[in-house]
Amino acid sequence: MEKRTSADLDFVFFPRNVAVIGASPTEFYTIALLLSKMNPNLYLVNPNYKELHGRKCYASVLDIEGPVDYVIFDLPTRMVTKVARECVQKGVKVIHSFSSGFSETGLQEGIDLEKELVSIIKGKVRMIGPNCMGVYCPKSGLSFNPGATNIEGNIGVIAQSGTFAQTFVNSGKTRNVRISKLVSYGNAVDLNCPDFLEYMADDPDTRVIAIYIEGILDGRRLMSALQYAAARKPVIVLKGGVTEQGGRIASSHTASLAGSGRTWSTMLRQAGVVQVDDIEDLLDAAIALSQSAPPSGNGVAIITYSGGFSVVQSDMCIKAGLDIPKLSPPAIEELRRFVPVTGTMIGNPLDAWQVYYNIKENEPGMDDVFRIISGEKDIHSVIFQLDIIRFMLPRWGADFEKNFPLIVDRIMKGLSYARDRGKMAVVSNFLDPYTENEKERHFNLQFKKRCEAEGFPIYGLLAAAVNAVATAYRYTGLKKH
Incomplete structure (x- = not known):
């Protein structure tokens, strides 16, 4: 031009x-x-x-x-x-x-x-x-x-x-x-x-x-x-x-x-x-x-740790003009091999909270979850939800500081899978600005900095993550017309 x-x-x-x-x-x-x-x-x-x-x-x-x-x-x-x-x-x-x-x-x-x-x-x-x-x-x-x-x-x-x-x-x-x-x-x-x-x-x-x-x-x-x-x-x-x-x-x-x-x-x-x-x-x-090309379509995958949040976030996506496609049978079958049935929800949204804790090299982790979902042709964006402090810190206790880098490494690897396959990948993490707990503030800030360093948008509210993806897709829709 x-x-x-x-x-x-x-x-x-x-x-x-x-x-x-x-x-x-x-x-x-x-x-x-x-x-x-x-x-x-x-x-x-x-x-x-x-x-x-x-x-x-x-x-x-x-x-x-x-x-x-x-x-x-x-x-x-x-x-x-x-x-x-x-x-x-x-x-x-x-x-x-x-x-x-x-x-x-x-x-x-x-x-x-x-x-x-x-x-x-x-x-x-x-x-x-x-x-x-x-x-x-x-x-x-x-x-x-x-x-x-x-x-x-x-x-x-x-x-x-x-x-x-x-x-x-x-x-x-x-x-x-x-x-x-x-x-x-x-x-x-x-x-x-x-x-x-x-x-x-x-x-x-x-x-x-x-x-x-x-x-x-x-x-x-x-x-x-x-x-x-x-x-x-x-x-x-x-x-x-x-x-x-x-x-x-x-x-x-x-x-x-x-x-x-x-x-x-x-x-x-x-x-x-x-x-x-x-x-x-x-x-x-x-x-x-600024960190990702606009999504090519309105299909969104929601990866979360909560059934309730998956319902709320699904409503937000639909109201914002996004779609939540069903995962293909092969993707569901592969996820079922390592996502426990009890207490989870295998589909889209995917409530895979138990997999968040997998940090050993010989066990499937969040990177595998992203790899499977990113291969779905009807998925154009991924919204990953995390509350790294209230959800993960109590589980690990004294070992959290040791395990924290391993958890984050697998998440970053998974987000990279999505980006490398042309998907817009964003993170919704509850970054409580009012907490007076210095340990919480420290690890939340470290996770935020890691996302930013790797080039992944991170938002402190569910609605912010959804609206960012929806606005990006609206540009794609206008270009098509």
């Missing part, structure tokens, strides 16, 4: 240098960039300081020796237009304005100020914002979060809200959300969602694109960009302001025209884009699709 040349925004995500105007000892862009690989190419600008953080501080961007590619405004609103003129004079390529107080206020003063800003930059310098967090790109070192991980990933994020952008960045440490490029674009007086969408569609470092959008002025342009991107990789959208009240609030947040929820849903479906309803679903689906 031909690449859209209008989407070449490497200069936005990979500037040669950055200047922070409004730098101070505690200003967070300053600190975030000092902690990143952008540090050697960072200029600090504030006329109130001659030196900051051990380096020269400039009174104006015009005083910086040599060219400046990327400038961040963290300024009082009244100063933005003056400094924007200086950036144009300097020949800056990109301005990102964190500063707010423009059209999103709904006040004529802010609207007029935004119009003046547009007249200053139009055709001379590109702008992100105003009223936004800007760019986070671990590969180049651009960042707005001093606590962000510098680990490169494959999730592209486009967010009209700064807080949503922060949520994704913060989830890098807590949820293994690994981002390739992220942009928070706010009022979008220049660069807008379609520009970033087309760029990420052609970006080889981005495997899946997650979007939070409140509204846009040019619906046709957005539709074209959505179709372009969805033809190349999964695109997941959370639309804010789908209700009348939400639309009113969106207008006051980023000066967006929200439009009706029904209109947006129709447009997104026609574009081949998956729509979700909340930030958790957006995160969960992005994690799953």
Whole structure:
């Protein structure tokens, strides 16, 4: 497919240098960039300081020796237009304005100020914002979060809200959300969602694109960009302001025209884009699709340790548009050779709790369970359920710490069987964040880290695992139509 040349925004995500105007000892862009690989190419600008953080501080961007590619405004609103003129004079390529107080206020003063800003930059310098967090790109070192991980990933994020952008960045440490490029674009007086969408569609470092959008002025342009991107990789959208009240609030947040929820849903479906309803679903689906190809069908195998949970999870799957195919007679027969009949349920769902404990090399274990189920042609995804602490720790007692790595090895081997056969494999483990038992917290965290290291999505709730698989499959279904 031909690449859209209008989407070449490497200069936005990979500037040669950055200047922070409004730098101070505690200003967070300053600190975030000092902690990143952008540090050697960072200029600090504030006329109130001659030196900051051990380096020269400039009174104006015009005083910086040599060219400046990327400038961040963290300024009082009244100063933005003056400094924007200086950036144009300097020949800056990109301005990102964190500063707010423009059209999103709904006040004529802010609207007029935004119009003046547009007249200053139009055709001379590109702008992100105003009223936004800007760019986070671990590969180049651009960042707005001093606590962000510098680990490169494959999730592209486009967010009209700064807080949503922060949520994704913060989830890098807590949820293994690994981002390739992220942009928070706010009022979008220049660069807008379609520009970033087309760029990420052609970006080889981005495997899946997650979007939070409140509204846009040019619906046709957005539709074209959505179709372009969805033809190349999964695109997941959370639309804010789908209700009348939400639309009113969106207008006051980023000066967006929200439009009706029904209109947006129709447009997104026609574009081949998956729509979700909340930030958790957006995160969960992005994690799953960043680590696995979308399932080729809606057939799900449920491997669990509880008859009751198997019933509940089956209901969840059916309600989410998934199917739970019966296992073939040969698969049932092979499972019966080592899954005890008493206290288990041999089929789909498979309640194989007794096999979870098998760790000896000469006895069938969970890896064998996955091998058999992954060979079923009607199974396209596997949801594996585990409560490693409340279920397994009491059984092993003092030997749990010794046996824990062996248990996990067999589970990982089994999950790999599924992945190698083209199945989406996800884990649902009850990760109780409120437990005060340090041993429980330790082993839960170790299991979570092992899943993440091996590239298997892990969720702390049954519903999260089911919805992630269902959302991934919905992309497949849209592609087929």
